[in-house]
Amino acid sequence: MIQDIDIADLKKITELIQVKYGYDFRNYAMSSFKRRMLRILELKSLSVESLLKKLQEQPTFIDEFLDELTVNVTEMFRDPGFWRIIRDEIIPGILLNHKQFKIWHAGCSSGEEVLSMTIVLKEMGILQDVQLYATDLDTTILEKAKQASYPIKNMELNEKNYIRYEGKGSLKDYYKEENGKAVFDKSLLQNVTFRKHDLVKGEVFNKFDLILCRNVMIYFNQTLQNEVLKKFHESMFKYGYLAIGSKESLIWCEVANKFLVVNNEEKVYKKIKD
């Protein structure tokens, strides 16, 4: 096992990806980016040289590479208290102004968060009134998200979270067990549009009433976090809501004064200035 990797080698890899494939990882947080690279080298049994060669000569390898590089560890109803606030405060707040609205799950990974949201909306009886967009850089994981099918072994944790969220029924009401998988009712995803989108280079593509980007920007350095937060601000209607991870903060970023803290514990903010 390779214990460490030089910054110079990391730069070689990010530059090659930047030039050949147009993805920019230069402003990713160093500690986790390094761990991801070491993980890929170990998983694929590659040296830095052979990885560079593979990226140069095998364009099909990039999807697999991105799938391993991005962190795709998530759970349904992560932070149940957050979901209670979404149900009891945030969505009612949006509904005061309009009956139909739009949500963006930025960096949706394998889809557990957007699926949780559809269950929240369904239990509120408004699923048909909401347009959801779920985006990720990683096309492999987007395909998984569209399947809405998860290993049964993950369901114990998901169920526990749902119970702590205090949902209306049981999570079992929404899925069937098939071949060791929990296969969720596809009708939950009827209003969800999955699409590939790169937060670093992607354009503002719509305006939203609620954006969720939880535990995604932790993989970016502060320069990039700042840029992405500007894009989110631009992608939101005035008085729209932004939710980030429980250990993230907006305080130091450029657009901080254009937001109001709605809930500091669960990190929900409201846009108050254009």
Next chain:
Amino acid sequence: MDKYNLNNSYKAVVIGGSAGSFQGIVKILSQIPKNFHLPIIMCLHRLKHVRNGFVEALSIKSVVQVVEPNDKETIKKGGVYLAPSNYHMSVELGNHFAMSTEEMINNSRPAIDVTLGTAAYVYRDKLIGILLSGANRDGGLGMKNIKDKGGLTIVQEPSECMIDTMPKAALSLTQIDYTLKIDEIVEFLIELDKHYK
């Protein structure tokens, strides 16, 4: 005469612990000088889905308020930091923390190896690593990283540990500088702090 022959070149103290380490940590945090000069960065195994309570419990007797930092929060002198539940906590170049939700390591998130290993990379020979009682091997590799970069390493005396798997893992992986009881660790930190006055 100084017992541990220390100096003021160190920039941070990292502490790892798991099963059986809580009382020891509380003792350390309650007996160190009130204005301890270095940041103390702690990664302790904890219930993954209980976000509240732990930092409060640690703070009750601590001379300094313990905080669970946010992502990219600056590491301050004298700050006492605890890795939050369900996140790995890394030390980044540029003197701040970075959080991550990556896969569990050694069945743990936060994993001690992550905090200790990244701190070793950033602080190199200016780091003191302390590993306490615990039931798995997490932290052993992190202690080796610290030693390999020239940092100073301490494990809790195994006979004093409720469960000694963790310090023994470190002892088997690298040449640990000191094997100390909790009271001696406190004494060590008090002596260390005197060099910063």
